[in-house]
Amino acid sequence: MGAPKTLFDKIWESHVVDTQDDGTCLIYIDRHLVHEVTSPQAFEGLRNAGRKVRHPELTLAVPDHNVPTTDRSEGIKEEDSRIQVNTLDQNAKDTGIHYFPMNDLRQGIVHIVGPEEGFTLPGITMVCGDSHTSTHGAFGTLAFGIGTSEVEHVLATQTLVQKPAKNMLVKVEGDLHPGVTAKDVTLAIIGRIGTAGGTGYVIEYAGSAIRSLSMEGRMTVCNMSIEGGARAGLIAPDEKTFEYIKGRPMAPKGAAFEQAVEYWKTLPSDEGAHYDKIVEIDAADIIPQVTWGTSPEDVVPVNGKVPAPSDAKDPGKQKAIARSLEYMGLTAGTNIEDIRIDRVFIGSCTNGRIEDLRAAAVIAKGRKVADHVSAMVVPGSGLVKEQAEAEGLHEIFLEAGFEWREPGCSMCLAMNPDRLEPGERCASTSNRNFEGRQGRGGRTHLLSPAMAVAAAVTGHLTDVRKLG
Numbered sequence: 001m002g003a004p005k006t007l008f009d010k011i012w013e014s015h016v017v018d019t020q021d022d023g024t025c026l027i028y029i030d031r032h033l034v035h036e037v038t039s040p041q042a043f044e045g046l047r048n049a050g051r052k053v054r055h056p057e058l059t060l061a062v063p064d065h066n067v068p069t070t071d072r073s074e075g076i077k078e079e080d081s082r083i084q085v086n087t088l089d090q091n092a093k094d095t096g097i098h099y100f101p102m103n104d105l106r107q108g109i110v111h112i113v114g115p116e117e118g119f120t121l122p123g124i125t126m127v128c129g130d131s132h133t134s135t136h137g138a139f140g141t142l143a144f145g146i147g148t149s150e151v152e153h154v155l156a157t158q159t160l161v162q163k164p165a166k167n168m169l170v171k172v173e174g175d176l177h178p179g180v181t182a183k184d185v186t187l188a189i190i191g192r193i194g195t196a197g198g199t200g201y202v203i204e205y206a207g208s209a210i211r212s213l214s215m216e217g218r219m220t221v222c223n224m225s226i227e228g229g230a231r232a233g234l235i236a237p238d239e240k241t242f243e244y245i246k247g248r249p250m251a252p253k254g255a256a257f258e259q260a261v262e263y264w265k266t267l268p269s270d271e272g273a274h275y276d277k278i279v280e281i282d283a284a285d286i287i288p289q290v291t292w293g294t295s296p297e298d299v300v301p302v303n304g305k306v307p308a309p310s311d312a313k314d315p316g317k318q319k320a321i322a323r324s325l326e327y328m329g330l331t332a333g334t335n336i337e338d339i340r341i342d343r344v345f346i347g348s349c350t351n352g353r354i355e356d357l358r359a360a361a362v363i364a365k366g367r368k369v370a371d372h373v374s375a376m377v378v379p380g381s382g383l384v385k386e387q388a389e390a391e392g393l394h395e396i397f398l399e400a401g402f403e404w405r406e407p408g409c410s411m412c413l414a415m416n417p418d419r420l421e422p423g424e425r426c427a428s429t430s431n432r433n434f435e436g437r438q439g440r441g442g443r444t445h446l447l448s449p450a451m452a453v454a455a456a457v458t459g460h461l462t463d464v465r466k467l468g
């Protein structure tokens with residue numbers, strides 16, 4: 001037995017093809033996810049060089065950012081989006097990669113589709129031209145976002161040039177309070193480490209509170225690793241992971257599955273493995289979280305207040321707070337629960353899975369969206385939508401006054417018709433609250449699905465625990 005290794009070390013070392021003197025490595029990539037935004041130039045580059053996709057069977061593409069979430073029977077109205085999606089249709093056809101077109105039941109946000117299909121597996125390397133590829137780390141998959149020129153490199157060679165990351169451990173121990181979800185955990189972590197806290201690291205999430213999360217919850221946590229600056233997030237695979245994967249269309253079957261499980265069981269970090277940075281959080285300290293500003297680290301407990309520039313010591317931070325307050329149209333010292341909202345968005349690769357919709361429906365049931373609020377629920381994939389409808393969740397939402405949409409990225413970012421008007425304030429289950437993220441001049445408050453419903457029905461940010 002050699003020195004104890006982390007989960008990250010094990011996956012990394014088993015994928016290195018070549019190492020240069022300066023530490024730069026060539027690593028093998030097991031799986032490649034593709035969407036319409038970051039792939040057109042990559043496919044064009046291949047074509048111009050007269051190259052083929054090296055492993056079409058290891059590549060899965062799906063349109064998600066530019067698809068409309070209303071009636072799709074007449075195609076895509078906006079020209080830019082139509083070209084983008086048509087280009088992916090054509091590239092998929094020409095190269096023979098796996099493809100779920102817009103009207104396929106399996107279409108959805110790429111990070112929801114991968115796990116659903118069993119394309120995402122423990123111990124593998126996975127990339128996508130998308131920063132939230134970190135989501136897949138919930139399975140013990142080394143998954144990270146890459147740029148378009150790297151997408152081309154992976155399509156052509158199934159390898160990638162990368163420097164190894166440092167190991168960071170975020171340990172959340174103890175029981176979560178009722179009403180506190182994976183989203184609150186991840187927001188609390190980012191609030192603690194800051195958006196640069198994970199720079200240069202792969203974060204491994206561990207501790208009893210992380211283990212207690214469902215696979216959906218673990219995906220929510222890993223999804224936002226990138227918002228904490230990390231290259232990727234990882235959670236050790238366990239029985240829940242194996243159970244989730246078993247029987248999925250692209251997962252190994254029968255004896256191959258059993259064999260895979262034996263290997264997956266060897267992946268968790270060894271006792272005594274070295275981490276370059278360790279952060280410990282007590283689950284009991286976490287209550288529902290909301291962002292007030294324009295960075296995901298601008299997070300406060302829902303019973304808190306909007307901060308003042310003078311709360312920060314650093315002059316740079318003071319300026320940033322002042323600017324955020326102005327953009328968000330907020331006054332320092334306001335109770336978070338007194339912030340009135342106009343729109344609610346439930347969806348995205350952070351919180352658009354079945355469990356998120358179930359949690360939202362529990363609060364929505366028998367209640368009504370406030371008169372001045374417009375709210376929508378956007379399932380993360382066609383399969384999530386189908387499952388939700390089989391459980392009658394859509395009826396609960398429609399009855400309460402929510403819109404029930406087709407799957408896609410939707411209002412997580414304004415690349416399709418779903419967007420905020422200037423000055424509109426939105427309670428959103430997505431992952432980014434940057435200026436203009438949900439539409440020019442739009443104001444975003446990030447929170448959990450249950451908290452989003454609480455805001456929808458009361459018309460202002462509200463501690464969901466008060467609704468019971």
Ligand SMILES: CC(C)[C@H](C(=O)O)[C@@H](O)C(=O)O
Nearest residue numbers: 037038065129130131132413
């Ligand atoms: C469009 C895409 C490249 C982008 C990303 O990389 O994350 C998007 O998904 C986002 O969430 O901002």
Ligand code: SF4
Nearest residue numbers: 132348349409412413
């Ligand atoms: S849902 Fe949002 S965060 Fe996720 S891939 Fe789409 S745009 Fe990016």
